[in-house]
Amino acid sequence: MPLFNDFGFTEEQKMMRQSLLNLAERHLPPEKIRELDRDSGWPKEAYKALAKDGWLGLLYPERYGGLDGSYKDACILLETLSYHYACFATTYMTSAIYAGLQLLYNGSEELKQDYMVPLIQGDIYIAFALTEPQTGSDAAAIKTHAVRDGDDYIVRGQKWFITSAHVADYIVLVVKTDPSAQPAHNGFSLLLVDAKAKGVSIKPIETMGRHTTHTNQIFFDDVRVPARNLIGQENRGWRILMRGLNLERMAIAACGAGNAQKAIDIAQDYATQRIQFDQPISKFQVISHKLADMRIKAEIARLITYRTAEMLDAGWDAKMETAIAKIVATDNDFECANIGMQVMGGAGFSMEHDMQRLFRDSRLGPIGGGSNEIQRNIIAKLMGL
Structure with missing residues (x-):
């Protein structure tokens, strides 16, 4: 196969x-x-x-x-x-x-x-920093701000759950440049910040999974950023952020599909070699059906992901489809890892096998990149609900 x-x-x-x-x-x-x-x-x-x-x-x-x-x-x-x-x-x-x-x-x-x-x-x-301690799903509520001072911006604030910031040379940072803007997201801008600049400090956040690309807190204490490092126009940051959301959701879906397939391969390999009652456990219907369910979930994740990619390549405004793909692929990824843990039993729970890592790493999918609950809000709104 x-x-x-x-x-x-x-x-x-x-x-x-x-x-x-x-x-x-x-x-x-x-x-x-x-x-x-x-x-x-x-x-x-x-x-x-x-x-x-x-x-x-x-x-x-x-x-x-x-x-x-x-x-x-x-x-x-x-x-x-x-x-x-x-x-x-x-x-x-x-x-x-x-x-x-x-x-x-x-x-x-x-x-x-x-x-x-x-x-x-x-x-x-380069890392990307949007989320803050008090803003996750409500991204428009960010408080990190930048004030123009001559040829520089002065940045103050904090970011939270920023992937790979600990190895970044620079950070694309979302800041508030017009605190009086109504609605609030009309006052956002993007800056390219030197991660080693004076006033920038980065601290790791210990998490259950994703240990390699672990997340970080970033503190900005009167950090000077050259005005030429403004990305796009001042106070137009929200609009350009929105342009990237379809691609972000598609990318997360593709990752979910790949990780789900890996869970299948590990579980199937184990089940065909694990002997109980004089035969591989894959011969028992209860196990073979679990493996079949994993295959179904992984294939559905792939199908929706690639269909969405083709829509984007064709110039289609696929807001609903990318939200659906993100939900389906990340949920199915976690479910595949969860079923794989059950197929492998105690072996899956042990650190010497990789299934426990796939289980831990897959749990972030339904949370990160806009939680799957938020994706459902987007779908409902696009449905006119």
Whole structure:
């Protein structure tokens, strides 16, 4: 049985997936993944390999050193990386998609040349910071603010749950520049902040899973940011943020589909080798049906993800579809890991097997990137409810 269903892929896309899988296996063998998860390490070597082979530029124009790839190409990349190790895909998304594409779509040519091109080349890593301690689902309530002072902005505030900020060279930061704006999101702006600047301090947050790309608190204490580092127009940050939400949801869905397939492979491999009552436990209907349910859930996640990607490639305004894809893929990912734990029993619960890591890592999916409850609000609103 093939690793993934590749119906509808071009020969180039099939080769792309195999190349990425080979890269991941070469630079992140199982023992290295377990070490990173145990020690909260970061996959520097593997990330550099992605850069060397040009993958960081997949969604960027050729004139900047990119590959002019499609959204479907991005899904293939993220599903493949997440299949190998969920945090590897997240490492890619954070800088090359969430942060970097803000520079591509909205940054000045100077910012693109000085920061986006080095990002594509793998010379710098950029994190993205929106969430705050008092604002999660209610993103419009952010309090971190920036005040213009001559040729600089002065930033004060705090961000929370910021992925990979501990290894970032720069941060795409969402701030409030007009505190009197009504509605509040009309007063937002985006700034590119040096993560090593005076007044910036970063502290890790200990979490149940995603230990490699763990989240962080960031404190900004009178941090000076050059005004030329404004991304887009002042007080127009909310509008440009909204442009990236469809892509973010699609990307998270692709990662969920990959991780779900990995759970199937681990559980199936265990079930066909575990002997009870003189036969593999996969021969018992109660186990084979669980594996079949996992396969159904993973395939549904893939189907909705790739259909959504094709809609985005066609220029479709797929707000509802990306919200649906995010819900379906992340819920199914967690359910696959949960069923996989049950199939493996005590072995799945033990740290020597990888299923417990997939279970821990998959739990973030329905929470992060706009909780699945918020996605349902979006769907209901688009339905006119």
